[in-house]
Amino acid sequence: GAVVSQHPSWVICKSGTSVKIECRSLDFQATTMFWYRQFPKQSLMLMATSNEGSKATYEQGVEKDKFLINHASLTLSTLTVTSAHPEDSSFYICSAHGQGPNQPQHFGDGTRLSIL
Amino acid sequence: AQSVAQPEDQVNVAEGNPLTVKCTYSVSGNPYLFWYVQYPNRGLQFLLKYITGDNLVKGSYGFEAEFNKSQTSFHLKKPSALVSDSALYFCAVRDDGTGGFKTIFGAGTRLFVKA
Numbered sequence: 001g002a003v004v005s006q007h008p009s010w011v012i013c014k015s016g017t018s019v020k021i022e023c024r025s026l027d028f029q030a031t032t033m034f035w036y037r038q039f040p041k042q043s044l045m046l047m048a049t050s051n052e053g054s055k056a057t058y059e060q061g062v063e064k065d066k067f068l069i070n071h072a073s074l075t076l077s078t079l080t081v082t083s084a085h086p087e088d089s090s091f092y093i094c095s096a097h098g099q100g101p102n103q104p105q106h107f108g109d110g111t112r113l114s115i116l
Numbered sequence: 117a118q119s120v121a122q123p124e125d126q127v128n129v130a131e132g133n134p135l136t137v138k139c140t141y142s143v144s145g146n147p148y149l150f151w152y153v154q155y156p157n158r159g160l161q162f163l164l165k166y167i168t169g170d171n172l173v174k175g176s177y178g179f180e181a182e183f184n185k186s187q188t189s190f191h192l193k194k195p196s197a198l199v200s201d202s203a204l205y206f207c208a209v210r211d212d213g214t215g216g217f218k219t220i221f222g223a224g225t226r227l228f229v230k231a
Contacts, residue, residue: 042223042224043206043221043224044160044206044221046219093159093160104150104165105160107152107160107161109158109159110157110158
């Protein structure tokens, strides 16, 4: 069964609204979670690394005020796209890291965000 | 800096034939290498990993990959392809010398298996 649950799977909203995406680790405690953005026919672009109890680490070029990340517990990280615009439309995927650096990442099923 | 390359955007193979999806990497320390598969509108699923030990790694769904240190490659293979193997495959690398968990993904290779 799925070890990482991502919700919602699909969201359509008007330009200017904010959208929150949740990522939960179901079977384990995830001290580190990652948020990716995937453009059509392209690879995963790491947006930020979310660490439980501390501020997220954003990749170069990613707007911190635009993409708010909260990792308040060992099983939940949230990504909020603030004041979303059509160019923010994309497929967003979260992943949670198992214990230890040699463990694979477990991915959520992704969220398709469409901004009208 | 670490990097990973998947030189083929697309691989076409007939069902029942062997398949290979190529991956090369660059790291400063010892590599942790991974293969993931992605089906349409879904997240990635873990297939296999190389950390240390035997160079031939076996994973899910009959896939295997061979770690070649001299060629810095980690090609994904399967002896007999199935139509259901058609998907997008990502190679990923993590450098154990840098600390942390940052993983770099290749651009992906789309596999088409024809019946």
